[in-house]
Amino acid sequence: MEKDITIYDIARELNLSPTTVSRALNDHPAVNQKTKQRISEAAARMGYRSNLFASNLRKQHTNTIGVIVPRLNSPFMSSVLSGMEKVANDAGYNLIISQSLETLQKEIANAKTMFNSRVDGVLVSLSYETENLDHFQSIINKGIPVIFYDRVAEHPSCTSIVIDNLQAAYQATSHLIEQGCTNIVHITGNLNRNVYSDRLKGYKYALVDHDLPYDDRNIMINNLSEEAGEEAARKILAMNPMPDGVFVSNDTCAVSCLKTLKQAGVSVPKDIAIAGFNNDAISRVVEPNLTTVNYPGQEMGEVAVRVLLMQMSGTVEGIPSNTINLRSELIIRESSVRSKVGNTKKKAVLS
Amino acid sequence: MEKDITIYDIARELNLSPTTVSRALNDHPAVNQKTKQRISEAAARMGYRSNLFASNLRKQHTNTIGVIVPRLNSPFMSSVLSGMEKVANDAGYNLIISQSLETLQKEIANAKTMFNSRVDGVLVSLSYETENLDHFQSIINKGIPVIFYDRVAEHPSCTSIVIDNLQAAYQATSHLIEQGCTNIVHITGNLNRNVYSDRLKGYKYALVDHDLPYDDRNIMINNLSEEAGEEAARKILAMNPMPDGVFVSNDTCAVSCLKTLKQAGVSVPKDIAIAGFNNDAISRVVEPNLTTVNYPGQEMGEVAVRVLLMQMSGTVEGIPSNTINLRSELIIRESSVRSKVGNTKKKAVLS
DNA sequence: CAAATGTATGAAATCGGTTTCAATAATAAT
DNA sequence: ATTATTATTGAAACCGATTTCATACATTTG
Secondary structure: OOOOOOHHHHHHHHOOOHHHHHHHHOOOOOOOHHHHHHHHHHHHHHOOOOOHHHHHHHHOOOOEEEEEEOOOOOHHHHHHHHHHHHHHHHOOOEEEEEEOOOOHHHHHHHHHHHHHHOOOEEEEOOOOOOOOOHHHHHHHHOOOOEEEEOOOOOOOOOEEEEEOHHHHHHHHHHHHHHOOOOOEEEEEOOOOOHHHHHHHHHHHHHHHHOOOOOOHHHEEEOOOOHHHHHHHHHHHHHOOOOOOEEEEOOHHHHHHHHHHHHHOOOOOOOOOEEEOOEOOHHHHOOOOOOEEEEOOHHHHHHHHHHHHHHHHHOOOOOOOOOEEEEOOEEEOOHHHOOOOOHHHOOOOOOO | OOOOOOHHHHHHHHOOOHHHHHHHHOOOOOOOHHHHHHHHHHHHHHOOOOOHHHHHHHHOOOOEEEEEEOOOOOHHHHHHHHHHHHHHHHOOOEEEEEEOOOOHHHHHHHHHHHHHOOOOEEEEOOOOOOOOOHHHHHHHHOOOOEEEEOOOOOOOOOEEEEEOHHHHHHHHHHHHHHOOOOOEEEEEOOOOOHHHHHHHHHHHHHHHHOOOOOOHHHEEEOOOOHHHHHHHHHHHHHOOOOOOEEEEOOHHHHHHHHHHHHHOOOOOOOOOEEEOOEOOHHHHOOOOOOEEEEOOHHHHHHHHHHHHHHHHHOOOOOOOOOEEEEOOEEEOOHHHOOOOOHHHOOOOOOO
């Protein structure tokens, strides 16, 4: 267990001042090239490593970004995180990641941790339970940029990064209608969250625009889990008349619903057409392949960090905080296609 | 943008010394109960937050655990991370996560970052390219515990956390043999990594123990991606004679292989029985459902952090560094079952 | 040749907690 | 009444890098 080398040790070794050593290691122009050389050699030889705390304490910033996610354990979130890590790492930032497990209590604790860890910026996707943004206020008050992504909420001084959930849902629902569905069930999550309320709106508007009636009884709200999908399928089977289309707010739930319906002898898409959301791997595996909305998770993560980096560097003074929309698209697969022209059916645009 | 409150501000406000304030905030026993009360009230009122750098700088530890993963973006890794985050968070630790993207260069950079960030402990799953552990030596030399999980390597002073890959592969292969397969292809990843070389061994041993010949030409090494699965399927289709069983080292690749074979008119499991590895969601969705090895990712993450916490607290002086084996199990599903007794077929033990 | 400019370095203050060592006051024991 | 013990508080050093301000010397410029 070696003792740590500091710039003082190096300074003593080379008969220089700590000042010069510090400057040399930071490639400060006011240090002689040869001196720099000697110092960096000594540093390497002696096994020096910078003490980030001392540095952070003095510089008052941490090169760390805090990320709060509902759960780490979802295909969508992992691609978001993957994108975030990549961009952050390239820019020399570390990521501190914590999950709220969909509870407000944990989210508050996470926010507090980020606050105390003095992260330079925060990226948040809200839990199911969150109703207001009070627990982020102390962070915001310190001038630390907070960006919401995916599950967002309005805040006068925060940017949100989203896809156009309303439009995506509108398209998915319209597609089902075009395939001849007239009685469509919509399965979605907690309407406190924009993603779900917007999708519900999109669903509604599509019905209205196609002169179909909207009926509350066709809306099922659950946690969009695998089990919830089975449960929903059972409810659907018990409906009279049975719906002829289902639009689900994520693929996990859509797929388990589809499987359960199939097991019960329902033919998909003939009896019931189904569309999901996210374009998870399972949507390309289930039979029939699931029509879904491609949600660019990796890209969302990358954009979120890029915008955050800009805000942290103060480059964007002029631009007021706002909402950034990423493009999403409907990927039509067999689970929803009823038209006779089977071979014109569009293929997945993603591998 | 408020100015930060320090213990000095609180001390001045209450006419106390910073010492007492510091102690009170850390619930030190030598501070009067009433004084503590006053201080914590003042702290709350004034919006105080501890400066972790100052604290870490003095205390010489960070309450931070560094995690290096090959990719964030995989179902298995996200469950591992989910488990890690949960346990770490409960113990008051933060997670710094970075991905090597399967390259040695990135892994070295990540290790360096962890080193400089002065994490209290490190959890590593190795990249494809890694051939030795030199880049972790500087961390280890400082007495910082390093634990390898999943993709591990031997190091005299590091613990490894794994499943018994050899045995799992042995079981999977034996199962295929018991289902009547006599010519089994094994698709796996880079043999530098224990997980893949051990699985290959398990496959070999199973053949030997069942008096089946081993043939190099039945081994396919690739990166286990979706595309690699399709490619492998094409090779299999071109083999003469065609194999009657395939054991793949992950589900992603197994499923895409299965799909491609099916599209080519091969009947699974009748013509070719297939088994995968990991028990990802897709294994329960593909038709026929995929026989696979349940890999307890979440549990592995939890155990890894628990062991790390023990090592960091020095509780385990006595126990030499070693290997911890987690239980895995073969989950038999339709993709491999040929026996007539269809109804005795075991069901998945996981939902 | 004097003044101005540029180059290279260092002393000392600073960031904000933690901790050691001492001091004081209050209480208990002899 | 005196000494020992306990409870409570504070002064000052410390963790290690950064940064402001000064200084010394070398080189130009007028």
